[in-house]
Amino acid sequence: xxxxxxxxxxxxxxRREEILKAALDVFMEKGYGTATMPDIAQRAGVAAGTxxxxxxxxxxxxxxxxxxxxxSASLIDLLSEMxxxxxxxxxxxxxxxxxxxxxxxxxxxxxxxxxxVQRDPELKKLWLKDFLQPIMQRIEIPVRMMGATxxxxxxxxxxxxxxxxxxxMGFTLLRIVEGDASxxxxxxxxxxxxxxxxxxxxxxxxxxxxxx
Amino acid sequence: xxxxxxxxxxxxxxRREEILKAALDVFMEKGYGTATMPDIAQRAGVAAGTxxxxxxxxxxxxxxxxxxxxxSASLIDLLSEMxxxxxxxxxxxxxxxxxxxxxxxxxxxxxxxxxxVQRDPELKKLWLKDFLQPIMQRIEIPVRMMGATxxxxxxxxxxxxxxxxxxxMGFTLLRIVEGDASxxxxxxxxxxxxxxxxxxxxxxxxxxxxxx
Amino acid sequence: xxxxxxxxxxxxxxRREEILKAALDVFMEKGYGTATMPDIAQRAGVAAGTxxxxxxxxxxxxxxxxxxxxxSASLIDLLSEMxxxxxxxxxxxxxxxxxxxxxxxxxxxxxxxxxxVQRDPELKKLWLKDFLQPIMQRIEIPVRMMGATxxxxxxxxxxxxxxxxxxxMGFTLLRIVEGDASxxxxxxxxxxxxxxxxxxxxxxxxxxxxxx
Amino acid sequence: xxxxxxxxxxxxxxRREEILKAALDVFMEKGYGTATMPDIAQRAGVAAGTxxxxxxxxxxxxxxxxxxxxxSASLIDLLSEMxxxxxxxxxxxxxxxxxxxxxxxxxxxxxxxxxxVQRDPELKKLWLKDFLQPIMQRIEIPVRMMGATxxxxxxxxxxxxxxxxxxxMGFTLLRIVEGDASxxxxxxxxxxxxxxxxxxxxxxxxxxxxxx
DNA sequence: AATGAATGAGCTTTCATTCAT
DNA sequence: GATGAATGAAAGCTCATTCAT
Numbered sequence: 001x002x003x004x005x006x007x008x009x010x011x012x013x014x015r016r017e018e019i020l021k022a023a024l025d026v027f028m029e030k031g032y033g034t035a036t037m038p039d040i041a042q043r044a045g046v047a048a049g050t051x052x053x054x055x056x057x058x059x060x061x062x063x064x065x066x067x068x069x070x071x072s073a074s075l076i077d078l079l080s081e082m083x084x085x086x087x088x089x090x091x092x093x094x095x096x097x098x099x100x101x102x103x104x105x106x107x108x109x110x111x112x113x114x115x116x117v118q119r120d121p122e123l124k125k126l127w128l129k130d131f132l133q134p135i136m137q138r139i140e141i142p143v144r145m146m147g148a149t150x151x152x153x154x155x156x157x158x159x160x161x162x163x164x165x166x167x168x169m170g171f172t173l174l175r176i177v178e179g180d181a182s183x184x185x186x187x188x189x190x191x192x193x194x195x196x197x198x199x200x201x202x203x204x205x206x207x208x209x210x211x212x
Numbered sequence: 213x214x215x216x217x218x219x220x221x222x223x224x225x226x227r228r229e230e231i232l233k234a235a236l237d238v239f240m241e242k243g244y245g246t247a248t249m250p251d252i253a254q255r256a257g258v259a260a261g262t263x264x265x266x267x268x269x270x271x272x273x274x275x276x277x278x279x280x281x282x283x284s285a286s287l288i289d290l291l292s293e294m295x296x297x298x299x300x301x302x303x304x305x306x307x308x309x310x311x312x313x314x315x316x317x318x319x320x321x322x323x324x325x326x327x328x329v330q331r332d333p334e335l336k337k338l339w340l341k342d343f344l345q346p347i348m349q350r351i352e353i354p355v356r357m358m359g360a361t362x363x364x365x366x367x368x369x370x371x372x373x374x375x376x377x378x379x380x381m382g383f384t385l386l387r388i389v390e391g392d393a394s395x396x397x398x399x400x401x402x403x404x405x406x407x408x409x410x411x412x413x414x415x416x417x418x419x420x421x422x423x424x
Numbered sequence: 425x426x427x428x429x430x431x432x433x434x435x436x437x438x439r440r441e442e443i444l445k446a447a448l449d450v451f452m453e454k455g456y457g458t459a460t461m462p463d464i465a466q467r468a469g470v471a472a473g474t475x476x477x478x479x480x481x482x483x484x485x486x487x488x489x490x491x492x493x494x495x496s497a498s499l500i501d502l503l504s505e506m507x508x509x510x511x512x513x514x515x516x517x518x519x520x521x522x523x524x525x526x527x528x529x530x531x532x533x534x535x536x537x538x539x540x541v542q543r544d545p546e547l548k549k550l551w552l553k554d555f556l557q558p559i560m561q562r563i564e565i566p567v568r569m570m571g572a573t574x575x576x577x578x579x580x581x582x583x584x585x586x587x588x589x590x591x592x593m594g595f596t597l598l599r600i601v602e603g604d605a606s607x608x609x610x611x612x613x614x615x616x617x618x619x620x621x622x623x624x625x626x627x628x629x630x631x632x633x634x635x636x
Numbered sequence: 637x638x639x640x641x642x643x644x645x646x647x648x649x650x651r652r653e654e655i656l657k658a659a660l661d662v663f664m665e666k667g668y669g670t671a672t673m674p675d676i677a678q679r680a681g682v683a684a685g686t687x688x689x690x691x692x693x694x695x696x697x698x699x700x701x702x703x704x705x706x707x708s709a710s711l712i713d714l715l716s717e718m719x720x721x722x723x724x725x726x727x728x729x730x731x732x733x734x735x736x737x738x739x740x741x742x743x744x745x746x747x748x749x750x751x752x753v754q755r756d757p758e759l760k761k762l763w764l765k766d767f768l769q770p771i772m773q774r775i776e777i778p779v780r781m782m783g784a785t786x787x788x789x790x791x792x793x794x795x796x797x798x799x800x801x802x803x804x805m806g807f808t809l810l811r812i813v814e815g816d817a818s819x820x821x822x823x824x825x826x827x828x829x830x831x832x833x834x835x836x837x838x839x840x841x842x843x844x845x846x847x848x
Numbered sequence: 849a850a851t852g853a854a855t856g857a858g859c860t861t862t863c864a865t866t867c868a869t
Numbered sequence: 870g871a872t873g874a875a876t877g878a879a880a881g882c883t884c885a886t887t888c889a890t
Contacts, residue, residue: 012849015849029331030245030331031243031244031245031327031328031331032243032245032246033242033243033244033245033246033247034244034245035245036883036884036885037884037885037886038884038885046850046851047850047851047852048851048852048884048885048886049850049851049852049853049886049887049888050849050850050851050852052885052886052887053849053850057885057886058884058885058886087416088417111323111326111327111330112327112330113327114323114327114389115243115323115324115325115326115327115328116243116327118323118324118389119241119242119243119246119324124389127389128389128390128391128393132386132389132390146416150418151417151418152416152417152418153410153414153415153416153417153418155407155410155411155416156399156403156404156407158395158396158399159396159399159404159407159408160407160411160416162383162386162387162396163379163383163407163408163411165382165386166378166379166380166381166382166383166384166385166386167375167378167379167382167383168378168382169378169381169382169385169386170377170378170379170380170381170382170383170385171374171375171378171379171382172378173378173381173382173385174344174374174377174378174381175374177326177330177339177340177344178340178344179340181340183370184370184371184374187368187370187371191368192368192371195367195368195371195372195375196371196375198365198367198415199367199372199375199415200415200416201415201416201417202365202414202415202417202419203365203410203411203412203413203414203415204299204358204364204365204367204372204412204413205300205363205364205365205413205414206362206363206364206365207414207419224874227874248858248859248860249859249860249861250858250859250860258875258876259875259876259877260860260861260876260877261861261862261863261875261876261877261878262874262875262876262877263861264860264861264862265873265874265875268861269860269861270859270860270861436870453755454669454755455667455668455669455751455752455755456667456669456670457666457667457668457669457670457671458668458669459669460862460863460864461863461864461865462863462864470871470872471871471872471873472863472864472865472872472873473865473866473867473871473872473873473874474870474871474872474873476864476865476866477870477871481864481865482863482864482865511840512841535747535750535751535754536751536754537751538747538751538813539667539747539748539749539750539751539752540667540751542747542748542813543665543666543667543670543748548813551813552813552814552815552817556810556813556814570840574842575841575842576840576841576842577834577838577839577840577841577842579831579834579835579840580823580827580828580831582819582820582823583820583823583828583831583832584831584835584840586807586810586811586820587803587807587831587832587835589806589810590802590803590804590805590806590807590808590809590810591799591802591803591806591807592802592806593802593805593806593809593810594801594802594803594804594805594806594807594809595798595799595802595803595806596802597802597805597806597809598768598798598801598802598805599798601750601754601760601763601764601768602764602768603764605764607794608794608795608798611792611794611795615792616792616795619791619792619795619796619799620795620799622789622791622839623791623796623799623839624839624840625839625840625841626789626838626839626841626843627789627834627835627836627837627838627839628723628782628788628789628791628796628836628837629724629787629788629789629837629838630786630787630788630789631838631843648853651853672879672880672881673880673881673882674879674880674881682854682855683854683855683856684855684856684881684882685854685855685856685857685882685883685884686853686854686855687882688881688882688883689852689853689854692882693881693882694880694881694882
């Protein structure tokens with residue numbers, strides 16, 4: 001009812017972030033069209049009118065949310081410190097230690113936000129350029145390095161990047177959608193990771209001793 | 213004040229379908245919350261009020277759209293005639309001949325509709341049970357058969373199903389999102405398919421033991 | 425669903441009455457603005473469109489209902505056979521035998537319909553002229569006859585008519601509104617009638633022995 | 637898009653009342669079903685949306701109107717200061733000085749609002765309990781006192797209360813309905829009051845000299 | 849800067865009315 | 870004559886946005 005928290009300059013940025021976070025939550029939860037500014041205001045703990053001091057419209061707020069999501073989503077970091085070890089070791093490390101993407105609050109939001117993004121040409125372009133392509137590029141580095149070695153089969157890098165990237169994406173999507181109903185929940189997660197790693201390394205075929 | 217298109221009894225079912233189709237289009241295009249009944253009516257070529265002769269509310273119309281999508285999506289058919297050939301041959305056939313999912317108007321809608329579905333508990337359950345699980349089960353059949361043969365590596369079937377299924381899903385999702393910007397468009401599609409098939413069969417590693 | 429009851433000329437009048445009766449019911453139950461043509465059609469057992477074969481609009485149907493109510497309401501009959509007995513006897517007879525107005529389905533509807541009537545100048549005039557005034561006039565006859573006799577006190581007939589008429593009206597209204605909650609329900613109805621008659625005849629004062 | 641009349645905190649209650657008053661007027665004038673929120677808004681001098689800041693729905697607004705009417709209707713006050721004089725004097729005073737109920741804007745609304753109230757079980761109960769019964773009880777006090785005196789005839793109090801109360805109610809109703817057409821308008825209002833008082837005191841019969 | 853009452857466009861929904869069957 | 874699908878104006882209501890406080 002009364003004015004809350006008069007702020008120093010620094011605090012204003014903080015409030016901007018609170019609003020952004022609240023907006024992300026609400027947009028994810030309800031979808032762009034169903035989310036309301038009062039919803040968001042309440043979640044952010046401010047009055048509805050206050051939102052307009054920070055963002056000129058619902059649309060702009062949404063755009064800001066998506067942009068912020070793109071830059072802040074920690075997905076890229078997941079792949080950031082690709083160590084210098086040999087590929088199987090690195091892969092195992094990634095899958096075992098960081099492939100808890102389902103629990104990563106950012107990642108699990110991707111499918112919810114993505115469909116809204118697809119509907120806005122500007123956001124769609126942004127999403128592709130600043131989110132998807134960076135991830136692809138990050139994957140492309142080791143993939144290309146692999147291509148230079150006899151140890152690995154020869155694939156067109158553009159394809160391999162998308163096959164492996166898509167695999168992670170789709171696998172995670174499935175876990176999200178299946179949720180508690182997923183039979184994966186009952187398995188030893190270490191063995192799940194082993195299977196994933198082995199599939200990437202060797203595929204489904206048992207190589208006959210002594211060559212194809 | 214005026215009546216325009218009264219119909220014969222037989223046409224009523226047809227009109228119901230027209231509305232359903234128009235609604236699918238609009239819901240996909242704008243999202244549930246942003247789509248409006250006048251939008252849908254116009255697309256269906258009827259008056260707004262007419263929608264309510266067929267579906268009691270916007271919500272119910274959406275539910276009907278999703279249910280209809282689930283049963284009519286031809287995705288399952290993509291895998292229907294799993295021939296009795298050996299697995300690599302079958303796989304190649306599927307990927308080459310039917311893996312045009314991106315162009316399948318149903319499939320390319322999945323990511324758009326899915327996020328809305330996730331927000332409705334009833335639809336979420338339905339989606340899982342009547343859409344996703346049937347697809348998974350279809351994939352599971354050959355996967356389990358493979359598991360019984362020495363020719364294939366041993367994986368936990370639940371994992372393998374989701375890894376391969378997710379791969380297709382994620383790969384397709386990427387193509388949709390990348391759209392015209394995808395570098396895959398410039399490649400020979402046959403070779404793309406070959407790479408996918410080979411990746412599934414053999415993974416990335418070149419088997420060292422005495423052979424190519 | 426299919427055409428019902430094709431009719432001979434005579435039956436058409438019957439259907440007109442069915443519709444009128446259904447409309448009366450629904451208008452009373454819901455009020456003019458809240459009642460709907462589909463409501464009425466369903467109650468009458470006909471299709472909505474059929475109503476318009478008999479009455480050109482909802483308004484006209486309502487007017488017809490009110491007019492029909494006015495002429496058919498049996499209220500006037502309650503006072504019809506005013507016998508030639510002396511007044512107290514006649515009054516007792518009326519109150520005891522016919523003052524079950526509460527249970528008279530027409531009378532108990534009066535207050536519900538009256539307010540709607542008040543809102544339509546044409547109906548208001550009609551109601552006054554064809555309903556209320558005839559009742560008043562019927563009461564006025566014995567009242568004026570009384571005025572000619574020494575046995576009765578001298579009142580201005582216009583006043584007396586309205587006092588007695590209003591008394592019946594208001595008393596009945598109260599019974600309707602109080603419904604089951606009325607303490608009158610627990611009393612001997614014969615004694616209730618006696619009290620009413622005595623009140624009309626003698627008022628509340630006990631005449632001092634030996635005259636005024 | 638524009639804001640017109642923001643208010644100081646103190647004015648908010650005032651506005652609530654303005655809306656309530658406008659709503660009463662419109663509901664009376666048109667009936668619940670026919671009255672519209674835009675109607676009411678216009679009458680109150682606010683935008684339609686503003687109504688919903690004060691009352692969550694048309695129904696709730698109507699309920700508030702009725703409740704407010706019940707508590708604010710000054711009918712009870714009409715009977716409030718029952719002086720200690722003897723009954724005939726008191727009665728004369730009431731009828732002559734305060735029986736201008738027709739011109740009492742509250743009372744003349746009773747019949748219009750009552751029928752709508754009858755259709756809502758909750759309001760019906762409220763109306764009975766908080767409006768009608770208090771009035772009855774107020775009348776019951778002198779009536780019971782009368783019963784204890786030899787000066788008055790013995791009636792069952794429940795009956796007498798309703799006969800007299802109903803008489804006032806019905807008489808007034810008639811005046812409202814007859815409006816300008818009432819012949820009472822041409823009479824000396826003092827003499828009208830005299831007749832009413834005398835009727836209540838002595839009824840229609842001329843008591844024979846020398847007792848009952 | 850922050851508030852939240854006010855606005856009114858536009859949404860979902862209803863329903864009086866029409867008319868091809 | 871009867872039907873009921875179709876219409877579209879208009880209702881109740883929501884909510885993005887504004888602005889006096």
